[in-house]
Amino acid sequence: MTTAASVTTAAGADVEREAPRIVTRSGPGKLLADTWAVFTREILLTLRDPFTLIFSLLQPLIFLGLFGPLLTGAFGGGLGAPGAGGASTGDTLQWFVPGVIVMICLFGTSMTGSNLLYEVMTGSYERVLATPLGRSSILVGRALKEFAPLLVQGVIIALVCVPFGFTLYPLPALLGLVLLGVFGVGVGALSHALALASKNREWLFWGVQQSLLFPLLILSGMMLPLEAGPAWMQTASRFNPLTYMVDGERLLFAGRLDDPKVAWCAVAAVATCLVGIVVGIRATKKVV
Amino acid sequence: MPTEMIRARGLVRTFRRRKEVVEAVKGIDVDVAEGELVAFLGPNGAGKSTTLRMLTSLLAPTAGTAEVAGYDVVTHPEQVRARIGFIGQGNGGGFSYKVRDELHNQGRFYGLAPDVYRSRAATLIEALELGGLEKRSVQSLSGGQRRRLDVALGLMNHPPLLFLDEPTTGLDPHSRANLWEHIAAMRERYGMTIVLTTHYLDEADSMAERVVVIDHGEIVADAPPDLLKHEHADDVLTVGVASTDEDGVVAALRPDVVGGGEVDVTRRDGELRVVVRTAHGAERLPGVLEALRAAGLTVTSASGKQASLDDVFLNLTGRSLREEAAA
Numbered sequence: 084m085t086t087a088a089s090v091t092t093a094a095g096a097d098v099e100r101e102a103p104r105i106v107t108r109s110g111p112g113k114l115l116a117d118t119w120a121v122f123t124r125e126i127l128l129t130l131r132d133p134f135t136l137i138f139s140l141l142q143p144l145i146f147l148g149l150f151g152p153l154l155t156g157a158f159g160g161g162l163g164a165p166g167a168g169g170a171s172t173g174d175t176l177q178w179f180v181p182g183v184i185v186m187i188c189l190f191g192t193s194m195t196g197s198n199l200l201y202e203v204m205t206g207s208y209e210r211v212l213a214t215p216l217g218r219s220s221i222l223v224g225r226a227l228k229e230f231a232p233l234l235v236q237g238v239i240i241a242l243v244c245v246p247f248g249f250t251l252y253p254l255p256a257l258l259g260l261v262l263l264g265v266f267g268v269g270v271g272a273l274s275h276a277l278a279l280a281s282k283n284r285e286w287l288f289w290g291v292q293q294s295l296l297f298p299l300l301i302l303s304g305m306m307l308p309l310e311a312g313p314a315w316m317q318t319a320s321r322f323n324p325l326t327y328m329v330d331g332e333r334l335l336f337a338g339r340l341d342d343p344k345v346a347w348c349a350v351a352a353v354a355t356c357l358v359g360i361v362v363g364i365r366a367t368k369k370v371v
Numbered sequence: 372m373p374t375e376m377i378r379a380r381g382l383v384r385t386f387r388r389r390k391e392v393v394e395a396v397k398g399i400d401v402d403v404a405e406g407e408l409v410a411f412l413g414p415n416g417a418g419k420s421t422t423l424r425m426l427t428s429l430l431a432p433t434a435g436t437a438e439v440a441g442y443d444v445v446t447h448p449e450q451v452r453a454r455i456g457f458i459g460q461g462n463g464g465g466f467s468y469k470v471r472d473e474l475h476n477q478g479r480f481y482g483l484a485p486d487v488y489r490s491r492a493a494t495l496i497e498a499l500e501l502g503g504l505e506k507r508s509v510q511s512l513s514g515g516q517r518r519r520l521d522v523a524l525g526l527m528n529h530p531p532l533l534f535l536d537e538p539t540t541g542l543d544p545h546s547r548a549n550l551w552e553h554i555a556a557m558r559e560r561y562g563m564t565i566v567l568t569t570h571y572l573d574e575a576d577s578m579a580e581r582v583v584v585i586d587h588g589e590i591v592a593d594a595p596p597d598l599l600k601h602e603h604a605d606d607v608l609t610v611g612v613a614s615t616d617e618d619g620v621v622a623a624l625r626p627d628v629v630g631g632g633e634v635d636v637t638r639r640d641g642e643l644r645v646v647v648r649t650a651h652g653a654e655r656l657p658g659v660l661e662a663l664r665a666a667g668l669t670v671t672s673a674s675g676k677q678a679s680l681d682d683v684f685l686n687l688t689g690r691s692l693r694e695e696a697a698a
C-alpha cells in the first residue's frame with residue numbers, strides 16, 4: 084500500500100531545503116549576459132595582477148620607441164608609406180602605429196588558448212562547460228578578455244604618439260578598434276580551438292601558434308612594406324585576412340572612411356570572427 | 372510516487388583515435404529515481420566517466436538516448452545543465468582564482484542574481500568548512516579543501532540531481548571520510564538525488580544504496596550492495612574441529628544446515644579445518660556449530676567473513692577489482 088504520506092521520507096518537513104531555483108534564460112539577453120559572465124571571470128585575473136598589466140601596457144611603447152626611429156631612418160625614402168618621399172617621424176608613425184596596434188591584437192588574442200590549456204588539464208574548463216553558459220559566449224568572453232587590455236594599449240600608444248606628430252582621428256580610429264575587436268574575437272576563438280585540439284600537448288599549441296603567427300605578420304605588410312617584396316609574396320598577402328585588416332586600419336587611423344579597403348577590412352574582420360566561432364564551437368563539442 | 376531523474380536507453384559511445392576505435396560505453400540502460408544515491412563501480416577505463424559525461428550533456432552519445440531531470444540531453448542540453456550539478460574528475464576551481472570569487476562566478480554562470488549567489492556562497496562556505504579560505508587561491512588549498520570547494524561549486528545552482536566523478540580519488544583516508552560526511556550532509560539538507568562513480572569498493576559498499584557495476588562499457592550488475600553480495604558472492608565460514616573424521620564432518624553439515632552452500636574440509640595441524648561458502652553466513656553459523664556439536668565433534672575455533680563487493684566483481688568478471696586498482 085503506497086499512500087501519499089509514505090513518501091515524505093527523503094524531504095521531511097524539518098529538512099532545511101530551499102526549492103531549486105532554476106534559471107533558464109534564452110535569446111540575445113542570454114548571449115550577452117553569458118558573455119559578460121565569462122568575460123568578467125577571465126578579466127578578474129588581469130585586474131588582480133597590476134604589474135603584468137602595467138608591463139604589458141608599456142611593452143608596445145618600448146617596441147615603438149625602438150622600431151620607429153629605425154624605420155624612419157631606413158625607409159625614409161618612401162616604400163609605399165603614405166608619407167613617401169622624405170618621410171617625417173609623423174608620417175612614419177601614421178603608417179606604423181596602426182600596424183603595431185594590429186600586431187598586439189594578433190599576439191594577444193592568438194594566446195587566448197594558452198590559459199585554456201591549463202584549465203583543460205586541471206578540470207576547471209569542464210566545470211564551466213557543465214553550466215548552462217552558451218558555448219559561443221564561452222569563446223567570445225575569453226577572446227574579449229585578451230582584447231580588452233589591447234584596447235587600452237592601443238589608446239595609450241595612439242595618445243603617446245600624438246606629440247611626435249601622429250594625428251589621431253578619434254571616430255575613424257574608434258571604428259578601427261571595433262573592427263579589430265571583431266577580428267580579435269575570431270582569432271581568439273581559433274586559438275581556443277587549437278588549445279582544445281592540442282589538449283595536454285602544450286608543445287603542439289605553441290608550435291602551431293608560433294609558426295602561423297610570423298608568416299601571417301610578415302605577409303600582411305604590417306612591419307615592413309610588401310611593395311618591395313617579390314611577386315609571390317604580394318600574391319600570398321592577398322589571401323591573408325590580416326593584410327586587409329592592416330590596410331583598413333591604416334586608412335581608418337588616417338581618418339579615411341571613403342576608401343573601399345575599409346569595407347574589405349570589415350569583411351575580413353567579420354569573416355574571421357564567424358569562421359573562428361564556428362570552428363571553436365565545433366571543437367568545444369567534439370573534444371570534451 | 373517517485374519521479375525519474377535519469378532514464379537512459381542504449382547509451383553507446385565510441386572514440387576514434389587514428390585507426391583505432393575504442394568502444395568506451397557499449398549500450399547502457401539505467402533508471403534513477405528521485406532521492407536515490409547510486410554508485411557506478413568499476414575499474415579504470417570501464418567507461419564510468421564517459422557515461423557520466425553523456426548523462427551531463429558534455430559528450431554526445433554515439434547511439435541511444437538519455438533523459439535527465441526531465442529533459443533530453445541531446446536536444447535540450449541547457450535545460451539539463453541548469454538542473455544538475457557536475458563535479459568532474461579534475462578540480463573545478465580555476466587555480467589562480469580565489470575561493471569566494473569562483474563561487475560567485477559559478478553563480479553568475481547559472482544566471483543567479485548577485486544577492487542570491489552571495490548568500491548561497493556564504494552558506495556553502497560555512498557548510499563545507501571553507502570558512503577562512505575565502506580569499507585563498509585555489510592552488511594554495513589542500514586536496515581535501517579543493518574537493519570541498521568542488522562540491523560547493525556543484526551546489527551553487529541548488530541542483531535536484533548531483534553527479535560526482537570519483538569524488539574521493541587521490542584523497543587520504545581522513546579527507547575521504549570527511550568528504551563523505553559532507554556529501555551525506557548536503558544530501559540531507561537539499562534532498563538531492565546523487566549519482567557518483569568510484570573504484571573504491573569499501574566506499575560503494577558503505578555509502579551507496581545502489582551499486583551499478585560497470586565493466587568494459589557494460590553494466591554487469593545493478594542492485595543494493597547487500598543484495599549484490601547475496602546474489603553474486605558467498606560469505607565464508609571457517610570452523611576448526613578437533614577430529615580427523617572428515618566424513619563425519621561432511622555428514623553433519625547437511626545441505627539444509629549450510630543453506631545449500633559448499634563445504635570444504637582439509638586437515639591442518641592435526642585437526643580439521645572446515646570452510647563453508649554460503650549466502651547469509653552470519654545466520655548460518657549458529658546452525659553449523661550446533662550440527663557439529665550434535666554429531667559429537669568439538670569445535671575449537673570459528674570465524675566468518677562477509678562477502679565483499681570485490682568477491683562480487685570477481686565472480687561477475689573473473690577479475691579482482693582490488694588488484695586492478697592496485698596495479
Ligand SMILES: Nc1ncnc2c1ncn2[C@@H]1O[C@H](COP(=O)(O)OP(=O)(O)O)[C@@H](O)[C@H]1O
Pocket residue numbers: 370386387388393394395413414415416417418419420421422
Ligand atoms: N576523449 C577520448 N578519446 C579517446 N578515448 C577515450 C576518450 N575518453 C575516454 N576514452 C577511452 O574510453 C574508455 C573509458 O574511459 P572512461 O570513461 O574515462 O573510464 P573510467 O572513467 O571508468 O575510468 C577508456 O578506454 C578510455 O581510454
Ligand SMILES: [Mg+2]
Pocket residue numbers: 416419420421460536537
Ligand atoms: Mg573516470
